[in-house]
Amino acid sequence: MLRFVLSLMLLAVFALPAAYADDRIGFREITEPDESRPLHVALWYPTKDARPEISVAENPVFYGVSAVRDAKAADGSHPLVLLSHGFGGSFRNLSWLAAALAREGYVVAAVDHPGTTTFDRDPEKAARLWERPRDLSRVLDALLADHSLSIAATRIAAIGHSLGGWTVAELAGARFDAGLVTQDCETRFGAIACKLFAGLGIGRSAAATEKLGSDLRDARIGAVVTLDLGLARGFTPESLDDIHIPFLVIAAGVDIAKDEAAKAEVAATNQDSRYLAEYLPQSTTTTAEIADALHFSFLQICKPGAVDLIEENAPGEGIVCKDGGGRARADIHRDVAQRIITFLAKSLPPE
Structure with missing residues (x-):
């Protein structure tokens, strides 16, 4: 599913869209070592480094952003945002949002x-779904120990798209009950x-179900944002009601599952965002439905001719460049970025 488009994300490079052109961004890549599960991490952060910029996260289909590779981070303490990509995606998917946040002073780690990434589609690793939230906690451990970035330990948020939204909700304290997903699944x-749930190991064994239902909360996370998340209807209402950190639920207004033009096999629906909104505490939850956004509106901006290029190689997958028709994707991105920036400013105020 979407393999041609996702494989193109292996290519790097372009320049930043003009919307966020005033301040400079540093960029570097690190590896969090582990014998069984090493993690590749991309970091964006504010910098005053005047060296030439390079291009990051462009390919023949998608635009990317400009940054100064291996730059020194700007002085001062910085809030941190952890980013989690969707199934089959990569750190590049939310690069537009990482750039916007870095220009606001955040360190962003994807x-x-x-x-479940473009670079590693291993079914056995994918079936260890409970490792996804732990990945972010491991990265957080490493970044708090990296004094070159001066992370403000009390100003940490997590943002995820699609399966990444499920991942960051787990960090907030959501608990998953595989039975809620597997019972009468097709109906x-x-x-x-x-099919996707089975590929993720949901309901595969009692041991996996137990691990998937464990408490994966990370108390260091002070705010969470989900972007058209998936699998949320497997969270128990009781666990959602017990989440008391600020939570922003953003949904795509156009449900891709009901779009007759959508031929790609995509297991995404805005019903999951609505489920979260129903059971999260109203006092700490903000919800927004972007009326003219489709599930893939939260990916990078597509280049002219991208749909034709995709369809030549993978018929039906041009849906990744489709939005709801009301606005250009760049405008949707500006809208979403501003909502997130405003939410985080209130949720993670300076000390």
Whole structure:
């Protein structure tokens, strides 16, 4: 599913869209070592480094952002945002948002989750779904120990798109019950979604179900944002009601599962965002539905001719460049970025 488009994300490079052109961004890549699950992490952060910029995260389909590679971080303490990509995606997917946040003074860390990333589509690793939230906690451990970035330990947020939204909700304290997903799966979710759930190991064994239902909360996370997340209807209502950190739920207004033009096998629906909004505490939850956004509106901006290029190689997958028709994707990005920046400013105020 979407393999041609996602494989193109292996290519790097372009220049930043003009919307955020005033301040400079540093960029570097690190590896968080582990014998069984090493993690590749991309970091964006504010810098005053005057060296020439390079291009990051462009390919024949998508634009990327400009940054100064291996720059020194700007002086001062910086809040941190952890980013989690969707199934089959990569650190590049939310590069537009990382750039916007870095220009606001945040350090942004995007991890490639083994087994569910463009670079590693290993079914056995993918079936260890509970490792995804732990990936972010491991990265957080490493960054707090990296004094070159001066992370403000009390100003940490996590943002995720699609399966990444599920991942960051787990960090906030959401608890997953595989039975809520596997019971009458095709009736409730449809064949495509059930195929994906099986590929993620949901309901595969009692041991996996127990690990998936464990408490993966990270108390250091002070705010969470989900972007058209998936799998949320497997969270227990009780666990959602017990989340009391600021939570921003952003949904795509156009449900891709009901779009007759959508031929790609995508298990995504805005019902999951609505489920979160129903059971999270109203006092700490903000919700927004972007009326003209589709599930893939949260990916990078597509280049002219991108749809034709995709369809030549993978018919039906041009959906990744489709939005709801009301605005250009760049405008949707500006809208979403501003909502997130405003939410984080209130949720993670300076000490």
